[in-house]
Amino acid sequence: MDEVTSLTISPWQPLLIGNEDFVYRQVHVQALLKLPASKKRRYPNETHFVPDPDGLSVYWKKQIELKNVFITIGLSYKFNTNEFKDHTLFKVFEFPVAFIKTIEGISQVLHAPVFNGDPAPVGYPNIFSHSLVAYENDPEIRLKLSDYCRDNNNSSFCDFDVHSIDNEVGKLRDKLNDTPFHKVA
């Protein structure tokens, strides 16, 4: 019986993201769920664009189907747990890279593929399209990213029936890490 071996070195080289490209940003609704129902909130708001130390995680649209953005979310664990994220609690917004680069303080939009192994562990799928918008926590940047979604709702909001993939996500979870999202083709 062949033994499954895990690669630790990424087989993927970052590619150049052009100004004509687009990226997807996923935002969650958990915080909103804790608010009184009477309190309406803009969605997304600026808190959805607080970057991690290495930048804001996005998906390079050219490299992933919208459906697979949600599947990837549904196959990922919540941080430091063995509990899958609920893909139905996320919404996705699309941004032109050309717009992002007009905001003062944003230095780069970088392709940063996530490779967790071949196969990747359960809960940590590989994400070739993963990219980073590099900036520090800055109120101007977060306000402008947030308002872009409001001002360009028709083109930015990715209207997707998240429940249409419930069964598919369930089946993929049942296959543990024997899925195309965990193995490098």
Add this chain to the structure above:
Amino acid sequence: MIENYLVDDKSRKTRNDISWCDYDSMRLIGFNRDSKKENYFFDEKAFKKESGIIQLPKNLDLEVDLDGQIFTVPFTLKHIADEIEASNFIKKLEVNWDGENAKKIGPNIWTAAIKFLIEYSIYISKALNTIIQAPEINPCKDDSIDLSWRSIKSRLLINIRLVNGKFIAYYYGDNYNNNDPIKGSVSTETISEFLAVWMKSLA
């Protein structure tokens, strides 16, 4: 006493002689005719309505308890007090509240942000005769808090965080389309006249 803060919506002037306002003004400050249905403390029967003018009792100031520190908020800022009340959930968020490694929001951060909001709101009301809108009060995953406004004229984001042991308010605002932008940071310990004056556009 609240009478100094009540605004005549038609003249846009504060009245010092009598505590009153009309229904439109009442709605502006967060009270409406359906208040009883929403279980507000406010009892409309307590008011005498004459030609669209209602008399207000003089002891409607609100008290906001910030972890034992009591702040008195004029009734005209009730909409802001309501938002503060709703933001209490922030203090109960645990580590990883967003499923993506969010930090727990420290109680001192919430208190600093709310204190900042109250002090600016009252200052702008008293000194600049302007009632600003209530902001959204939102937690950020990096243990900071956002105060976010969108008025007809302007937009403003203030992010309050702890830096080197001091609470700092980082802000950016403009009149949309990058017009007349302001950007900077101030200590939460004192009121910046410059920022307060600009915030008048949040009415």
